[in-house]
Each structure stands twice: as structure tokens, then as C-alpha cells.
Amino acid sequence: MSKTKGKSSSLEKYSHLLYPFGALVIGIVVFGLLIWPKIDEISSLRIETKRKENLASEVEKKVRLMQSMDEEVLRRQSQVADTALPSKKNIYDLVVVMKNISSKHGFKVETLKIAMGEIGSDSVGVKGEEKKEEGLKSDQEEEVGSETEVLGASTGLVKEEQLEKLPIKVELVGKKEDYLNLLLAMEEAIPLLSINKLDLKSGKNETVRMEMTVAVYFSPPKGSLDLDKINLSDLMMTEDELAAADRLEGFENHTSGLSGVGPNKPSVIREDPFRF
Amino acid sequence: MTNNVSLLPNQTKFRLDQIRLTQKAKSISFWGLGVLGLVLVIVFMVFFVSQNLLSRSEKKLKTAQADFRSLGEEVEINQETRYRLKLVSEIMTGRFNYGTAIKTALDFLPPETLVSGVEFEGKGVLAVRGCLDNYQLMDAFEKKMEDEASFGEGRVLKAELKNLMVKDNNWCFDLEVGVEI
Numbered sequence: 001m002s003k004t005k006g007k008s009s010s011l012e013k014y015s016h017l018l019y020p021f022g023a024l025v026i027g028i029v030v031f032g033l034l035i036w037p038k039i040d041e042i043s044s045l046r047i048e049t050k051r052k053e054n055l056a057s058e059v060e061k062k063v064r065l066m067q068s069m070d071e072e073v074l075r076r077q078s079q080v081a082d083t084a085l086p087s088k089k090n091i092y093d094l095v096v097v098m099k100n101i102s103s104k105h106g107f108k109v110e111t112l113k114i115a116m117g118e119i120g121s122d123s124v125g126v127k128g129e130e131k132k133e134e135g136l137k138s139d140q141e142e143e144v145g146s147e148t149e150v151l152g153a154s155t156g157l158v159k160e161e162q163l164e165k166l167p168i169k170v171e172l173v174g175k176k177e178d179y180l181n182l183l184l185a186m187e188e189a190i191p192l193l194s195i196n197k198l199d200l201k202s203g204k205n206e207t208v209r210m211e212m213t214v215a216v217y218f219s220p221p222k223g224s225l226d227l228d229k230i231n232l233s234d235l236m237m238t239e240d241e242l243a244a245a246d247r248l249e250g251f252e253n254h255t256s257g258l259s260g261v262g263p264n265k266p267s268v269i270r271e272d273p274f275r276f
Numbered sequence: 277m278t279n280n281v282s283l284l285p286n287q288t289k290f291r292l293d294q295i296r297l298t299q300k301a302k303s304i305s306f307w308g309l310g311v312l313g314l315v316l317v318i319v320f321m322v323f324f325v326s327q328n329l330l331s332r333s334e335k336k337l338k339t340a341q342a343d344f345r346s347l348g349e350e351v352e353i354n355q356e357t358r359y360r361l362k363l364v365s366e367i368m369t370g371r372f373n374y375g376t377a378i379k380t381a382l383d384f385l386p387p388e389t390l391v392s393g394v395e396f397e398g399k400g401v402l403a404v405r406g407c408l409d410n411y412q413l414m415d416a417f418e419k420k421m422e423d424e425a426s427f428g429e430g431r432v433l434k435a436e437l438k439n440l441m442v443k444d445n446n447w448c449f450d451l452e453v454g455v456e457i
Contacts, residue, residue: 059344225352
């Protein structure tokens with residue numbers, strides 16, 4: 001009896017500690033089960049909000065950038081770029097283009113050979129080796145054949161930049177005084193041409209015979225575009241691209257009225273390009 | 277008896293202290309729980325505010341994305357144009373411009389030169405044959421070749437006289453001109 005009384009008096013002695021102890025237990029439980037997980041959630045909500053804010057801000061910047069672009073300029077650049085570098089091979093049009101450029105500078109196309117040979121790979125613009133031959137001439141070594149070229153790193157949007165090169169072997173005859181103008185005109189012609197081999201031979205009566213291999217380039221369309229993966233920087237043209245666009249503006253378009261070059265291609269009646 | 281009398285006030289005092297301590301502990305515990313409750317309320321409030329902010333950001337993002345998608349056609353044109361211009365730039369940078377090279381070499385010669393031949397000797401090196409019908413012109417041209425500053429915007433990289441023949445004050449020369457490629 002006295003033992004029980006002793007125990008109860010001892011409990012009574014520490015009864016004042018029950019409240020703080022209970023409060024502490026409740027505090028720990030509330031903090032551990034409610035407050036701490038919520039703080040965690042708040043922290044991840046804030047991170048997610050920040051991420052979404054940044055994303056929204058970038059998308060808004062992209063929208064503003066696109067809206068600030070002159071649609072007319074963009075469409076004109078697109079048309080010029082598409083004409084300079086057609087997406088489809090159109091042999092007939094190429095023949096007509098070659099004939100147009102040549103005849104404009106008083107040259108006659110003697111022979112024209114398009115080699116649809118084996119598809120190979122090469123890097124763009126590898127300057128061949130010129131070799132000396134007799135007379136007024138120059139050479140750049142290159143085998144005639146159709147080639148597919150794959151360019152290096154892209155903007156990140158383009159899966160792989162593919163460039164096909166179609167070499168045309170052509171023999172032109174015309175006045176000696178006009179050959180330079182013709183060569184210069186070919187450098188500034190649309191579609192883009194690249195002389196890979198040149199052989200100039202003086203003929204009779206101040207004439208010159210030019211044997212050359214001219215490469216015409218094609219590039220298939222880029223394919224489907226994932227708008228969500230486009231960054232702000234992807235929308236802005238680089239200095240090289242702007243410079244190329246500016247240069248192309250000054251080039252002469254030799255494709256007007258042709259069927260297979262450029263957008264909105266009109267249907268035309270094809271004539272024999274060699275009927276001079 | 278004396279002991280009991282003397283213990284009574286102490287017991288009462290102890291009991292009183294105990295009651296006071298218990299009340300103090302109670303009060304501290306309730307205050308603590310109150311503060312905890314307040315913290316809980318604040319945390320939940322911050323949580324709901326954060327959730328609200330997130331849903332606002334999501335809405336803003338969706339609106340912006342919808343705006344951007346509405347410009348899809350322009351973006352596609354932009355990307356296709358960039359793609360083609362990049363390739364065009366690579367082609368133009370990489371190709372060798374025969375016409376420009378010949379023009380550069382010919383422009384380097386005095387305008388009175390009668391050019392009889394142009395040959396490509398190697399990468400960007402042209403052999404030019406020509407004649408000048410005047411000693412003074414030839415002399416001035418030789419001086420021009422010695423002066424690298426006269427090469428003009430760095431497009432003519434070198435000019436070297438390989439052969440020179442004179443007959444009746446007609447100065448015919450073979451010139452090697454290196455041009456920028």
C-alpha cells in the first residue's frame with residue numbers, strides 16, 4: 001500500500017513534465033509528417049515554377065523575335081535560298097540554265113554531259129588541284145560523277161545537312177573577250193554553280209573553247225520540325241548566313257520561268273534546250 | 277506534533293510550487309503548440325501560394341507556346357532558309373572562283389598590257405603572259421611588283437616575273453601571280 005502510494009507520489013512529482021513532453025512529441029510528429037514534407041514540396045514547386053517561368057519567357061522571346069521579323073524579307077530570302085540550292089534534281093532545268101548563262105555571254109554550248117554516276121561522299125568546297133596544260137587553260141582535278149555530301153555540325157535542329165552535287169561536263173565556244181565575263185557570271189548565278197575543272201583553249205579568230213566541269217548543288221528539304229526543340233538562338237541567322245543571303249540578293253537568277261526550281265513552280269511547256 | 281506543524285507550510289509551499297511549475301509547463305507547451313500550429317498554417321499557406329504560382333506559370337507557358345505554334349509556318353520557313361543559307365555559305369566559301377582569280381591577276385597588270393595567255397599553275401597561282409610596248413610602263417610595273425602594298429586588299433598574294441623579252445621596245449613577260457583562294 002505504501003509502495004503504491006510512493007509510486008503515485010513519484011508520478012505526481014513529475015506530472016509537470018507531461019505537458020512539455022506531450023507537446024514535444026506532437027511537435028516532432030507534426031514537423032516530421034506535415035511541415036517538413038510540405039517544405040520539400042514547396043521547394044520543388046518553386047523550382048518547377050522558376051523553370052516554367054524561364055521556359056515561358058524564352059518562348060515569349062521567340063514569339064517576339066518571330067513577330068519582329070519582316071515576313072516579306074523572310075519569304076524573299078527563303079525563295080532565293082531555295083532557288084540557289086534547289087531541293088529537287090531537275091536535269092532539264094539545269095540544261096536550260098547552262099544554256100541561258102552561256103548564250104547571255106555569247107557562248108554556245110557544244111556538248112553537255114551530266115554524269116549520274118556513283119554516289120560518293122566528299123566535303124563541301126574542297127578546292128581541287130589545278131594542273132597545267134597547254135595553251136590558255138586551267139584544270140581542277142575531279143572525277144565526274146554524282147556525289148552526296150554530308151556537311152559537318154548543324155544548328156542542332158537539322159538532323160544532318162545533306163548536299164548533293166551533280167557535276168555537268170560542258171564545252172563552250174565563244175569570243176575570247178567574253179570568257180571572263182562568263183566565268184564571273186557563273187560565280188554569281190542562281191542556282192549556285194561551282195566550277196571544279198576548267199580548261200581554256202584559244203581557238204581561231206579570237207575564239208576560246210572552254211571545257212569545264214560545273215557542279216550544281218541540291219539539298220533535300222530539312223524534313224519535319226519539332227517546334228518545342230527550337231531555341232531562341234536557332235531562330236537567329238548567323239553572320240555567315242546573313243552574308244550569304246546578302247550575296248545571293250545580288251546574284252542573277254537564271255531559273256525564271258523554269259518548272260522545277262524554286263517554290264510555287266509553274267507548269268511550263270518544255271522545249272528542246274539544244275535547239276539554237 | 278511539532279514536526280507536523282513545521283512540515284505543513286513546507287508541503288503546502290512545495291505543492292504550490294509544483295502547481296505553478298505545472299501551469300508554467302502547460303502554458304509553455306500550449307504556446308509551443310500554438311506556434312507550431314501557426315507555422316503549420318504558414319507552411320500550408322506558402323504551399324498553396326506556390327501551387328497557385330506554378331499553375332499561373334503553366335498557364336503563361338501554354339499561352340506562349342500556343343502563340344509560338346501559331347507562327348509555325350514562319351518558323352518553318354526561317355529554319356529551312358537558315359539550313360539552305362548555311363549550305364550556300366559553305367559552298368561559296370569552299371569553291372574556287374576561277375573568274376575572280378583571273379580578274380584579280382589581270383587587274384594587277386597595267387591597263388596597257390596586251391595579255392596573250394593565262395594558265396593555272398597550281399592552287400591560286402596563275403601564269404600570265406603579256407606585253408607592254410613602252411619601257412616606262414614596264415619599269416613602273418616592275419616597281420609595283422616590288423611594292424607589296426600595291427597588291428591591293430591582299431587579293432594578290434605574290435607577283436613574280438619569270439621571264440622578260442624585249443624586241444623593238446616591246447616588253448613581253450611571263451608573270452606568276454598568286455591570288456587569294
